[in-house]
Amino acid sequence: MSNDTEPEEPVGKLEVWCAGKEWCPVTTTSSLICKKWHPVIIHRLLEHGPSGFNELKENVDGISSKVLSDSLEDLGEKQLVDREIISEKPFRVQYSLTPHGESLEEIIYAMQEWGLEHLTEPSEKSSSLV
């Protein structure tokens, strides 16, 4: 146990299998979060904090219930997102980032900044890149 200037990371590292012969942090990180909606979902949870399903669906503008549900399940399995039932009577659920999920903020904000810097909305007439 060396220095501990950083906030406590109580859980251990996530064990993630790698495609190639030698384990690679880029390959494996990519395998965790490089799905179409994952970065956006994580971003919205970072921005708005713990959210209910429909609240999240609102914020992740453009996603369908099915895909949001699937994505959250996947993120749950990967231990990046937690799901908590906060009420049974009016059934309510809350999604939040785990410590590992929170720690993705550097990546997510790097993506956001890059997008702001390098991308733009297509103008009316030009139908460009996907």
Add this chain to the structure above:
Amino acid sequence: MSNDTEPEEPVGKLEVWCAGKEWCPVTTTSSLICKKWHPVIIHRLLEHGPSGFNELKENVDGISSKVLSDSLEDLGEKQLVDREIISEKPFRVQYSLTPHGESLEEIIYAMQEWGLEHLTEPSEKSSSLV
């Protein structure tokens, strides 16, 4: 001045369509680079510089020719990677990052650092997360 080998962001922003009603930099950035192998390919091009096809295939350990070829084509369409034919006789091609591609390094290295910090290779006995 004004010669070909000028980096320095001469090009404008890339026009990228967004799924939701309001354009979002995270959503759109995600749509560009969040494919299984894209971050790794970009990472290897950052690390090793312009590379030939098989050199790249070596470095992107675990990828098949077909998938590498498809991925490079996709990255080419998105103007993140350039393809240059450097020899016809022994047919040789060189792939390199465009200025926009290079500028992804913050994101890619953020992913690398995160992976090193939060992920680990599965131990022998435990078959864990994908």
Add this chain to the structure above:
DNA sequence: CTGAATCCTAAAGGATACTG
């Protein structure tokens, strides 16, 4: 050797409708 083209299967993702 170089890389590209085929074939095929497995996922991912979207539209819609419907439950407790």
Add this chain to the structure above:
DNA sequence: CAGTATCCTTTAGGATTCAG
């Protein structure tokens, strides 16, 4: 409110084969 359940289309990706 918080999802499932279907259905369906598209895409990703792996194995293999082909061509220069």
